[in-house]
Amino acid sequence: MKSPIINKKQLSQTKTRRDALKIIESAYEAIDIQKTIIKRFVVKNDVLKISDMATEKHFHLEDYKKIFVIGFGKGSFAAVSKMADIMGNYLTSAISLDVNDSFKPSKTNKKVKAHWGTHPQPSLKNIKATSEIISIAKNADKNDLIIYFIGGGGSSLLCGSLNELKYAKTLFKNLTQKGATIDEINIVRKHISEVKGGNLAKFTYPAQSLSLIVSDVCGNPLDVIASGPTIYDKTNVGDAVMVLKKYDISTKNVFFVETPKDKHYFDRCEYFLFACNQDAVMAMVNRAKTLGYKTSIGSLALMGEAQKALLPFVEKIKSKEAIICAGETTVKIIGKGKGGRNQESCLSILNQAQKVNLDISKILVSSFASDGFDNTPVAGAIADRLSLEKLVSKKINSSDYLKNNDSYSFFKKTGDFICVERRAFNVADLMLIIKE
Helix, strand or coil: CCCCECCHHHHCCCHHHHHHHHHHHHHHHHCEHHHHHHHHEEEECCEEEEECCCCEEEEEHHHCCCEEEEEECCCHHHHHHHHHHHHHHHCCEEEEEEECCCCCCCCCCCCEEEEEECCCCCCHHHHHHHHHHHHHHHHCCCCCEEEEEECCCHHHHCCCCHHHHHHHHHHHHHHHHCCCCHHHHHHHHHCCCCCCCCHHHHHHCCCEEEEEEECCCCCCCCCCHHHCCCCCCCCCHHHHHHHHHHCCCCCCCCCCCCCCCCHHHHCCEEEEEEECHHHHHHHHHHHHHHCCCEEEEEEEEECCEHHHHCHHHHHHCCCCEEEEEEECCECCCCCCCCCCHHHHHHHHHHHHHHHCCCCCCCEEEEEEECCCCCCCCCCEEEECHHHHHHHHHHCCCHHHHHHCCCHHHHHHHHCCEECECCCECCCCEEEEEEEC
């Protein structure tokens, strides 16, 4: 089987690295978009079977007059295309709103209308596609079924108005720079949007909807993922105002929108946690065990600063052990370089080894983005003794790159970045620490 890791051969210089790459491969295989759809979205004898890690439900397709599939988020085009193939003649039409550099299968279903939006900043393209999605939802009646595929990045891609577009370029950028959490940002997003925070469910009613949700958020809170467009929202405008005030951001000239509070709009909604980081983590755990490592899960919701998040695991790991984590760290931007939180985490470990004498002579650390894009064209990186030896031989000062948030340039010099085919779901980030 072809490896999802494009530069596997170049990275496979030691046994520990080869083991690590096998474990990393297992993660990508477990969250492969098309394989997951085939496994968890099945049509047989006029019945649609949808399953996730916790449940399985059946829907009689002949009960519905029209059936639509609507996807938005990273990987939605590939997912919707495969779902359309599986639905066959039962499907009325399908639409997806994805980013242009997402995985595109070689064969795509003619019933799928593809829109390519922008991310992380939305644009007029996003508004146009969102208006088409809203139109389908509004025109569906009580005898129709809409299957929503909701993926990571959906908050940025789904954009309902020029007002929301304007705020996305100001408010959210400001919140991110000031260190607001994803929960806080999404509270604000819901209350300046005509489509988020349950509004899409309101438009869909009285048709039945099934939401297949891919989580890229720690803890998998369904109302936070993609800002919960089909989920009842417990927050209100006051909460959004409080978030902005907390970070000293003016609410002047901000037009807030209250989310639907009438619960009858959600009576015909069903939800599936279709994929999440646990799928990838368990695959990594199982692969590590087969390779002879005593394996543990360090965290499924690892947060905090990227430069510090992995250090406690490196300091406590024992011989022949593998520690696996998942989550989403943050980068405090003080420089002007390029990179992502995964590369910065690995660079920080190397900097500790170079400057503070952290012993990584038998330890390998890797952090990588599940969708293969760590804010740059690479997924993440590997940090180990070979990386450290390159710093010495090439006379590279890791501190300079770390201070400038320039981890991408750093790993291009050492060649220790991980480059993968982008055909997996975005379930946030995955981390691996192993010791010989």
